[in-house]
Amino acid sequence: MADYKALEDLVVQVRRDILRQVHKVNSGHPGGSLGCTEFFVALYNELMERNENFTMNGIGEDLFFLSNGHISPVFYSVLARAGYFPVEELNTFRLLNSRLQGHPTTHEGLPGVRIASGSLGQGISASIGAALTKKLNKDKHLIYTLCGDGELQEGQNWEAIMYAAGNNVDNLIVTVDLNGQQIDGATKNVLPLGNLKAKFKAFGWDVMDIEKGNDLKAIVSGMKKAKEKTGNGKPVCVLLHTVMGNGVDFMMHTHDWHGKAPNDQQLETALSQNPVTLGDY
Amino acid sequence: MEGLGRLMKKYTDTGKKDTRSGFGDGLTELGKKNKDVVALCADLTGSLKMDEFKDNHPERFFQVGIAEANMIGIAAGMTIGGKIPFTGTFANFSTGRVYDQIRQSIAYSGKNVKICASHAGITLGEDGATHQILEDIGLMKMLPGMTVINTCDYNQTKAATIAIADFEGPVYLRFGRPKVANFTPADQNFQIGKAVQLQEGIDVTIIATGHLVWEALQAAETLNENGITADVINIHTIKPLDDEAILKSVKKTGCVITAEEHNFLGGLGESVARVLATHHPAPQEFVATQDTFGESGTPEQLMDKYGLNASAIVNAVKKVIARK
Numbered sequence: 001m002a003d004y005k006a007l008e009d010l011v012v013q014v015r016r017d018i019l020r021q022v023h024k025v026n027s028g029h030p031g032g033s034l035g036c037t038e039f040f041v042a043l044y045n046e047l048m049e050r051n052e053n054f055t056m057n058g059i060g061e062d063l064f065f066l067s068n069g070h071i072s073p074v075f076y077s078v079l080a081r082a083g084y085f086p087v088e089e090l091n092t093f094r095l096l097n098s099r100l101q102g103h104p105t106t107h108e109g110l111p112g113v114r115i116a117s118g119s120l121g122q123g124i125s126a127s128i129g130a131a132l133t134k135k136l137n138k139d140k141h142l143i144y145t146l147c148g149d150g151e152l153q154e155g156q157n158w159e160a161i162m163y164a165a166g167n168n169v170d171n172l173i174v175t176v177d178l179n180g181q182q183i184d185g186a187t188k189n190v191l192p193l194g195n196l197k198a199k200f201k202a203f204g205w206d207v208m209d210i211e212k213g214n215d216l217k218a219i220v221s222g223m224k225k226a227k228e229k230t231g232n233g234k235p236v237c238v239l240l241h242t243v244m245g246n247g248v249d250f251m252m253h254t255h256d257w258h259g260k261a262p263n264d265q266q267l268e269t270a271l272s273q274n275p276v277t278l279g280d281y
Numbered sequence: 282m283e284g285l286g287r288l289m290k291k292y293t294d295t296g297k298k299d300t301r302s303g304f305g306d307g308l309t310e311l312g313k314k315n316k317d318v319v320a321l322c323a324d325l326t327g328s329l330k331m332d333e334f335k336d337n338h339p340e341r342f343f344q345v346g347i348a349e350a351n352m353i354g355i356a357a358g359m360t361i362g363g364k365i366p367f368t369g370t371f372a373n374f375s376t377g378r379v380y381d382q383i384r385q386s387i388a389y390s391g392k393n394v395k396i397c398a399s400h401a402g403i404t405l406g407e408d409g410a411t412h413q414i415l416e417d418i419g420l421m422k423m424l425p426g427m428t429v430i431n432t433c434d435y436n437q438t439k440a441a442t443i444a445i446a447d448f449e450g451p452v453y454l455r456f457g458r459p460k461v462a463n464f465t466p467a468d469q470n471f472q473i474g475k476a477v478q479l480q481e482g483i484d485v486t487i488i489a490t491g492h493l494v495w496e497a498l499q500a501a502e503t504l505n506e507n508g509i510t511a512d513v514i515n516i517h518t519i520k521p522l523d524d525e526a527i528l529k530s531v532k533k534t535g536c537v538i539t540a541e542e543h544n545f546l547g548g549l550g551e552s553v554a555r556v557l558a559t560h561h562p563a564p565q566e567f568v569a570t571q572d573t574f575g576e577s578g579t580p581e582q583l584m585d586k587y588g589l590n591a592s593a594i595v596n597a598v599k600k601v602i603a604r605k
Contacts (some may be wrong), residue, residue: 055364065358106390114361119381126349126386129358129366132343137318137362156382159351166346211537 009277017077021093022261030125031257033074054111067123068148069103084112085281121154150182162233165204179244181255213242298435305330308443329369357386372401373414390423390443402542404580413575419547421453427521433494440471459580476526482510493540500594546567564604566597
């Protein structure tokens with residue numbers, strides 16, 4: 001049984017990390033990061049089987065790939081608080097000579113990151129590659145991938161989605177952050193995604209929803225169900241219904257905070273809604 | 282050949298073969314000796330001569346369909362866990378079509394993927410400009426960390442294919458479709474980044490890559506008959522470039538021809554010009570396409586029309602010597 005109190009505390013602390021990272025450099029992507037905080041916390045602390053020491057090859061452990069790299073603040077915070085690198089390093093987010101680049105990269109050798117992402121639409125393909133190598137290596141562990149919903153407008157995704165089903169890549173769980181928002185507005189106004197569930201199904205995937213995508217218990221139980229679906233010949237897609245900007249009232253349900261940092265006053269308000277739990281970096 | 286010039290090294294065409302078959306046969310050999318080598322193809326298995334690898338190791342061969350972007354991404358991901366992916370499709374679809382995928386998922390991510398590109402250049406022939414690419418060397422050499430190799434014949438392509446598996450890092454390996462002279466040794470020791478001196482001369486340096494290397498040797502014979510001796514250098518690795526070999530030769534001869542089946546913008550010629558401009562300025566002429574697309578025709582017709590053969594090299598040599 002998961003210690004939900006501890007996980008909740010971590011969620012609140014990660015939110016603070018996200019807000020403080022983007023505020024300090026007045027740049028970065030808080031909205032999507034906040035919307036996926038519960039997912040990241042659950043994934044790294046409750047769901048994935050991870051080795052203690054990071055290696056690029058990740059033999060004998062589950063691997064995670066972030067396709068929508070712009071939500072790096074949540075990725076960095078969760079990695080740091082899972083012990084991949086010192087939490088103090090969050091202070092260097094987006095600064096010159098930092099390993100915490102605007103978008104995640106392997107280029108600076110940051111533990112926990114296995115491929116660069118940011119230019120959208122490439123994460124599912126890379127995840128399929130890693131999944132195929134797991135199979136060749138007779139490694140039973142899973143590949144977890146997160147991509148944005150707006151990101152699915154990139155055509156490469158559909159090449160990958162077709163490939164994964166056609167080749168029974170069933171050690172792969174792709175989670176779609178279904179927040180309905182992208183830079184220019186609601187996805188339904190920018191370019192409607194249509195019925196994503198039907199689309200993934202039509203391509204041959206096993207698809208399920210997690211309706212309460214910002215609820216830790218719902219995420220943990222939903223993702224465990226997704227895990228049970230693996231190994232049955234089909235790739236698994238989880239449609240994670242999230243609220244962009246979750247946990248900060250004025251950032252919720254809008255695309256306005258996709259790529260905008262809070263000012264001093266806004267930061268104060270946002271942090272007051274998320275009081276310190278584990279301690280700031 | 283008896284000439285007015287000095288005694289030349291003799292190179293014999295042991296029978297015309299396509300460089301893509303060198304790739305296919307190299308891959309077959311690699312499949313047997315290196316269990317980590319995997320191959321991916323985007324619906325051009327026959328054209329890339331990957332059938333034998335596929336038949337020998339079906340579990341290590343991945344048919345991705347007509348989806349090159351996904352192929353590049355999968356290849357990048359497959360390195361995580363220790364595989365050495367070789368991707369195969371035409372040069373056009375190996376580079377321009379998937380530039381951002383290569384840039385982010387392979388080059389910037391430092392992934393050990395070998396991008397193997399057949400039907401490069403104009404000698405793809407009758408299919409025309411949609412399938413020919415004369416810009417790929419430029420595209421790939423501009424990517425930080427990318428090694429760029431353009432081999433000249435069957436034997437060298439086979440040797441290079443085998444050699445790059447032992448090299449850690451992303452590689453672009455460029456070869457072609459037509460059957461051309463096979464003249465380099467079958468047992469050559471292919472060294473990435475090391476130029477191969479084919480002829481010694483004092484009047485001009487001819488630096489060639491790919492299909493133009495054999496043409497350069499033919500040109501050198503013609504020139505020799507006219508009393509002009511040429512250093513002929515095979516640059517199979519365009520990046521990293523063997524600056525030392527280039528400078529050593531040009532310091533001796535005082536002028537240079539670069540010859541490549543590629544646009545003069547962004548190709549080998551510009552790389553050589555950079556080395557010379559930085560260290561030892563000297564007159565240079567470019568045997569290359571002149572910022573143009575290709576067109577349909579036989580490989581020989583096209584090489585002739587676009588000035589990519591021995592006679593074009595001879596003319597360029599006369600021009601550059603006059604500028605000394």
